[in-house]
Amino acid sequence: MRLQFLVQGSSPKPYRVTAEGVGQGLRMFCTCPAGSRSNVFCKHVAAMLMGDVTKLVQPSDRVEDLREQAKGSPLLAQALAHVPVSEQKRRVEGFDNLQQVFAAYEPVVVQAGCEMRFRTEDVDGYSEHLEVFGFTPTGRRSKKVTLSLSYFTTAFDELFDENGKIYHANHRPRVRPWTVRKGGVPTSRKELATSLPDFIDGVEELVQRSRRTE
Numbered sequence: 001m002r003l004q005f006l007v008q009g010s011s012p013k014p015y016r017v018t019a020e021g022v023g024q025g026l027r028m029f030c031t032c033p034a035g036s037r038s039n040v041f042c043k044h045v046a047a048m049l050m051g052d053v054t055k056l057v058q059p060s061d062r063v064e065d066l067r068e069q070a071k072g073s074p075l076l077a078q079a080l081a082h083v084p085v086s087e088q089k090r091r092v093e094g095f096d097n098l099q100q101v102f103a104a105y106e107p108v109v110v111q112a113g114c115e116m117r118f119r120t121e122d123v124d125g126y127s128e129h130l131e132v133f134g135f136t137p138t139g140r141r142s143k144k145v146t147l148s149l150s151y152f153t154t155a156f157d158e159l160f161d162e163n164g165k166i167y168h169a170n171h172r173p174r175v176r177p178w179t180v181r182k183g184g185v186p187t188s189r190k191e192l193a194t195s196l197p198d199f200i201d202g203v204e205e206l207v208q209r210s211r212r213t214e
């Protein structure tokens, strides 16, 4: 399947980004000066692969199709590496729910050889979780969650009953709903704007690690 996008670059005439093939066979072309030289991965191709629609001349729902087609493509990791971390963080702070984060980062996590799952829970209040299964220190695929980003609607206190058993009480809306855990340990409990960059750092570490073990 062939997809085309018109992207506004530095010249008045928009550049044309073309995608052909799927998965590992995906190939991307751009008519900009950098992209039209062979073997140069330009920022317009990177932007399309990362789902950045801000420079599209016209809105296109084909960007979602491209992200489907790009699953399993090595170009995804290349695209992520191409976008400066500061830029990724600035851009993704616009996410307002975990499904959006999942849609954007699952292909990258899969490309790094890891797995990401989305789940919800309804114990002591509703919560949503993005869980990444990365690598153990010896380089094997971990069966445990190595990195997670969670949203908890509800806070509570842990109290002891007269038999010394823990119970949960004083349920209330949580003021700082977002939590990042690395290796099971909470690293931050705060707003999305600060937790999401932590999470993306974690994903980036996984991508780097998968490159080293190749």
Ligand SMILES: [Zn+2]
Pocket: 015, 030, 031, 032, 033, 034, 035, 042, 043, 044, 045
């Ligand atoms: Zn280009």
